[in-house]
Amino acid sequence: MQWLTSRFSVHSLFFKMLIYFLIVIILLSSYNIWSMTFYTRNVHNEIVKYNLTLIRNTVDSFEKQYTTWKSLLLSLQHNEFVGNINRQADKGGKQAIDYLQVDLVMDQIRTIVTQPFYHLQNVMIYYRSHSFLLESDGMVDDDRMFRHYYVSEQYPYEFWIKDADRSDAFLQALPSSGFTIEPKSSEVELLPLVSHVPGSRWEIIALVNMNSWYESYKGMSGSRFLLLDQDGTPLFQSAPSSMDAPLPAWNGTSEWIKDKGNYYFFEKGDRSGLTYVSIIPHNELNRSISRMNWIAVLLFATTLLIGTLASWFFTRNINRPLKQMITGLGKTEQHLYKGTISEFNAIASHLQGLHHERKQIKAWMDHIKPLLTSYHYMARFKNINIDAAAAAELPVSEGAFMIVVFQLRYRHTPSELLDEMLTKATGKIKDIISLQVQEAFPLSHTLQMDSREILSIVYTQERSERLLACLNGLKRIFDQDQGTYLVTIAVSSVFQHTSHFDQAYTEAMSLLLQAMPVEETQIIWEKAPREDVTGFTAEQEHEFYVNLQAGNEVSCQQLIDRAFDSLHSRGATADQLHHFALAVLSRIRKTMALLNIESSPLPSDHRPLAHCVTPEHYKQALLNELARAAEAIRRKREENYDIIQFIAQFMENHISEEISLELLADKLNMSPTYLSGYIKEKTGSNFSDHLHAIRIRKAKELLVTTNMPVQEVGAQIGYRNVTSFIRMFKKLTGQPPGDYRKTHWIRN
Numbered sequence: 001m002q003w004l005t006s007r008f009s010v011h012s013l014f015f016k017m018l019i020y021f022l023i024v025i026i027l028l029s030s031y032n033i034w035s036m037t038f039y040t041r042n043v044h045n046e047i048v049k050y051n052l053t054l055i056r057n058t059v060d061s062f063e064k065q066y067t068t069w070k071s072l073l074l075s076l077q078h079n080e081f082v083g084n085i086n087r088q089a090d091k092g093g094k095q096a097i098d099y100l101q102v103d104l105v106m107d108q109i110r111t112i113v114t115q116p117f118y119h120l121q122n123v124m125i126y127y128r129s130h131s132f133l134l135e136s137d138g139m140v141d142d143d144r145m146f147r148h149y150y151v152s153e154q155y156p157y158e159f160w161i162k163d164a165d166r167s168d169a170f171l172q173a174l175p176s177s178g179f180t181i182e183p184k185s186s187e188v189e190l191l192p193l194v195s196h197v198p199g200s201r202w203e204i205i206a207l208v209n210m211n212s213w214y215e216s217y218k219g220m221s222g223s224r225f226l227l228l229d230q231d232g233t234p235l236f237q238s239a240p241s242s243m244d245a246p247l248p249a250w251n252g253t254s255e256w257i258k259d260k261g262n263y264y265f266f267e268k269g270d271r272s273g274l275t276y277v278s279i280i281p282h283n284e285l286n287r288s289i290s291r292m293n294w295i296a297v298l299l300f301a302t303t304l305l306i307g308t309l310a311s312w313f314f315t316r317n318i319n320r321p322l323k324q325m326i327t328g329l330g331k332t333e334q335h336l337y338k339g340t341i342s343e344f345n346a347i348a349s350h351l352q353g354l355h356h357e358r359k360q361i362k363a364w365m366d367h368i369k370p371l372l373t374s375y376h377y378m379a380r381f382k383n384i385n386i387d388a389a390a391a392a393e394l395p396v397s398e399g400a401f402m403i404v405v406f407q408l409r410y411r412h413t414p415s416e417l418l419d420e421m422l423t424k425a426t427g428k429i430k431d432i433i434s435l436q437v438q439e440a441f442p443l444s445h446t447l448q449m450d451s452r453e454i455l456s457i458v459y460t461q462e463r464s465e466r467l468l469a470c471l472n473g474l475k476r477i478f479d480q481d482q483g484t485y486l487v488t489i490a491v492s493s494v495f496q497h498t499s500h501f502d503q504a505y506t507e508a509m510s511l512l513l514q515a516m517p518v519e520e521t522q523i524i525w526e527k528a529p530r531e532d533v534t535g536f537t538a539e540q541e542h543e544f545y546v547n548l549q550a551g552n553e554v555s556c557q558q559l560i561d562r563a564f565d566s567l568h569s570r571g572a573t574a575d576q577l578h579h580f581a582l583a584v585l586s587r588i589r590k591t592m593a594l595l596n597i598e599s600s601p602l603p604s605d606h607r608p609l610a611h612c613v614t615p616e617h618y619k620q621a622l623l624n625e626l627a628r629a630a631e632a633i634r635r636k637r638e639e640n641y642d643i644i645q646f647i648a649q650f651m652e653n654h655i656s657e658e659i660s661l662e663l664l665a666d667k668l669n670m671s672p673t674y675l676s677g678y679i680k681e682k683t684g685s686n687f688s689d690h691l692h693a694i695r696i697r698k699a700k701e702l703l704v705t706t707n708m709p710v711q712e713v714g715a716q717i718g719y720r721n722v723t724s725f726i727r728m729f730k731k732l733t734g735q736p737p738g739d740y741r742k743t744h745w746i747r748n
Contacts (some may be wrong), residue, residue, distance in 0.1 A: 021311030025304065032300050051223070051265055052255055055278045058225070059267045065119070065213070066272045070171045072112050073123075073195050073204045077170075081105050082125055082134075086201050089130045094139070102139060109136045119213040121181075121190055122150070124205040128161065133205075150207070151180040155192065160205075172196055173229060173274070176210050176236040191236055210236045228275040235274070247277065400461045403492040403504040404471070406433060406454040407512050410485045411611055429485075430454045433474060440470040455505070462494060463525070475521040486613060488515040488574075489523045517574040519613050533570045535563035535580035544584075546674045548591050548626075551634035556626050560584065564619050574613070581609055581618040588622075588629045594669035597632050643668060643675075644682045651694045655717050661687045695719070696732045703741045710737045 076082065081101040088097045109123050113136045124145070125134040131142045140149065146157040154177035176191035189211045195204040214225065214236075226247075227236040248259040250266050257264045265278040408426060426448055433454055434446035443459040458467065471489055478487045490511035492504040511524045536544060540559055547555040563584075567577060585608060608625055612618045647664060664687075665672040679687050695717040702713045714725030714737075729737045 018311060022308070025307040025311065028307075029300070029304055032303070048256065048263070051263070051278060051280060055265045055267050055276060058278075059269055059276045061216075062213070062227075062274075062276070063269045063271045066171075066269070066274075068118065069120075069193055069206060069208070072118070073171060073193065073206055076105075076108065076112075076123070076125065077195050077197055077200070077204055079105065079108065082202065085134070086127055086130075089127060089132075094130065094132060097139075102134065105134055106136065106138065109134070119209050119216070121179075121188060121207040121209045123207075125202055126160070126205055127202045129201055131161075149182050150190075151182075152177045152190075155179075170196060173235050173272075175234060176208075179207070189236075214238055224279040226277040226279070228277065230273045232275070250275075398498055399459050400494055400496050401498065401504070402458045402460060402463070402467075402494055403501075403508045404437075404456040404458060405490045405492075405505070405508040405512065406456070407488045407490070407515075408452045408454070408485050409488075409613075410452070411483065411613070425485075426451050426454065429487075432477060436470055436474050436477075440466050455508075457501075460494070463491070467491075471523050475523060478521040482519055482521070486519065487521045488512055489521065491523070491525050513573060513575045515574045517572070517577050517614050517618075530573060531570055533567060533572050533576055535567055535584070541587075542671070542673075545587065545591065546671045548588065548629070549633065549670050549674050550678075551630045553627060553630035556630065557623060560619065560622055560626070564615050568615055572615075577615060577618055578609065578612075581612065581622055584622050585609065585625060588625055592629055592632060597629075643678060647679065647690070648694065651691060652698075655695060655698055656715070657718065659691060659718065692728055692732065696729055699725070699729060699737065700733070700740065703737055704744045713737065 081104050084101055085097055085105065105125065109125075112118060112123055113120050122135055126142065127133070128142075133140050133142055133145050135145070142160060143157055146152075146155070146160050154175070172194050174192040174194060176189055178187045179190045180187050188209060190207040191210045193206040193208060197203075225236075225238040226234055229235055248257050248264060250257065250264075252268065254266065256266070263280045265280070267276045268274070269276065406429075408429065410425070430446060430448045433456060437444045437446055437456050437458065441458050441460060444456060446454065446456040449455050460467065471491070474487075474489070478485075490508040492508040492511070495501075495504045507527075511527060514524050514528060514530060515522050536559070540563065544556055544559045547559070563580070567580065572580075608621045609618065612621050646668070650664065650667070651659060661672045661676055665675045668675060670678075676687050679685075679690060683690055685693070698717045699713055702708055702716060703710075706713075708716070710726070711722040714722050717725075719725035719728070726736055729740070733740055735743070
């Protein structure tokens with residue numbers, strides 16, 4: 001300590017930091033020493049409690065497993081197909097057995113055996129009187145099964161064929177034994193479970209893989225496990241050495257016994273009646289405690305050493321640069337800082353004013369430089385003339401470059417958000433793009449052209465893999481928000497000089513027209529040939545208009561379906577799809593306006609199409625609009641006026657004028673084709689016959705009530721040629737106009 005105080009001032013940063021570090025180390029060391037002492041005193045009890053918990057968990061697990069095995073075997077014992085197979089074998093031997101029922105029983109056995117949590121190696125139905133077994137792989141003779149497939153010295157073939165003494169309980173557990181299993185020739189420790197039903201001609205044998213079960217519920221390292229039946233006979237032991245010494249007498253209530261250097265933990269199962277024993281050597285416990293103590297001491301010493309060295313190292317590394325800065329700054333005004341560390345007094349006196357001034361200058365530069373850069377780029381793209389001297393000072397890079405345009409489409413009804421909110425949202429997206437692009441290309445600039453367009457200028461000589469990775473990274477970001485907005489990315493080719501900004505921008509904007517109607521971010525690199533597709537042919541458009549005027553929704557739907565199928569098969573772009581949908585929507589609105597049907601005006605943002613992206617979206621939007629329009633048109637036709645009455649009245653009032661089908665169709669805001677069909681449907685005659693009938697009826701009236709010459713009568717009713725009038729009059733009445741007048745006068 002005297003060496004330290006003589007080398008370093010007590011007020012120096014090095015000295016104070018080293019003292020603080022050492023104090024923290026001492027405090028932590030004190031806590032570790034206390035924790036280690038407390039742990040050593042209580043570890044024995046904790047290990048005992050831990051092993052009691054382990055054996056109880058093991059007992060609980062095996063008891064549940066035992067109950068499950070019992071239920072499975074009981075279900076199999078009373079399976080009707082199992083009994084049927086025995087009865088069939090009684091009548092005609094194995095040849096009389098219905099193998100469909102055998103397959104059903106085998107399926108049930110496989111279901112049981114293949115469940116890993118049952119730990120069953122195999123389940124067999126043993127028809128002792130017929131000397132064969134049913135198991136998961138099929139029907140096997142008993143001598144082949146126990147002499148070839150499942151071979152055990154403790155359970156040879158003779159053991160199974162003799163009438164062994166069976167327990168009164170349904171399920172009897174036999175001591176486990178090593179079985180050699182063919183064809184793998186592997187030896188597995190199996191515990192046989194044998195069912196016993198009085199009077200039954202068959203029994204169920206389940207072979208439990210005890211090694212598999214014990215691995216699932218393994219106890220403390222170094223411990224040994226025994227499973228005893230009600231008579232104390234070992235059914236399973238995890239290690240053969242566990243039987244070298246006899247077990248101590250257990251009164252049935254003690255949880256554990258210490259005897260001859262071992263700890264014995266006992267537990268008896270309530271359901272199976274089996275006894276579970278866990279044996280842990282006393283030296284194993286001591287070894288565990290001693291090992292843990294030595295580990296704790298070693299860790300404590302290592303921590304103390306590392307902490308001390310680290311304290312010295314960190315203190316020295318912090319102090320050295322500070323001393324170097326002080327040497328460069330000078331010490332003339334150290335007294336201005338009234339702290340206890342002399343180094344910080346000097347740093348504060350020299351850097352406080354400089355830091356404040358630098359911060360102000362940097363903030364101003366950071367604020368003004370992006371604005372100037374964005375302004376110059378915008379001026380280049382918008383072809384705005386600015387002062388040449390001022391332009392020379394604006395920060396714009398030179399060299400080969402590419403233009404990347406990001407076109408945004410917000411998936412909402414535009415009236416829900418103000419333009420200002422859209423601009424702010426686009427600004428946040430612009431910040432994401434700027435961050436990603438600048439990380440890949442430091443010489444780049446990103447600016448927001450409007451509320452739905454962002455543009456990046458990337459200075460590079462080629463379309464590199466780095467640019468592809470950057471845009472794919474942005475695509476992954478944008479696709480996460482595709483429910484809110486969609487982005488189409490267009491990449492121009494490489495241009496060599498910034499004077500070509502307008503050409504690069506025009507090229508990138510033309511690429512945007514190739515976007516396809518899909519719900520994901522699209523990156524367009526090259527201009528591909530696209531067919532100029534339209535939804536309707538001229539005939540289909542006319543047919544759609546005629547059916548729409550008639551309110552024929554089904555026919556219009558079929559035309560729209562065919563149009564969208566055609567657009568899809570011809571690979572229509574999103575722009576082509578949108579223009580077609582907009583044209584159909586405009587036609588629907590225009591037709592309703594011509595028919596004097598009130599509807600909300602078509603907004604500039606095309607609200608019904610605002611959410612549409614895919615062809616199905618556009619189709620559904622148009623079908624919805626069509627359904628509303630067709631219903632309104634039909635209601636208008638049926639409720640507001642009678643077309644035939646209007647036609648008849650118009651003809652009566654304008655009989656002397658030139659009347660054509662086109663004139664009437666224009667008056668009624670209908671197509672001539674639809675109007676002609678409508679007149680034919682309602683009156684039974686076509687337009688010409690209907691017009692001639694009205695004119696001839698008027699001619700009859702003039703002939704009998706006036707002395708007007710026949711030629712003048714024809715002119716009065718719209719016939720400019722008297723011959724045509726006489727021919728039509730005779731056709732409809734059977735006699736010429738003059739004869740008709742004479743006949744009428746004679747009668748009167």
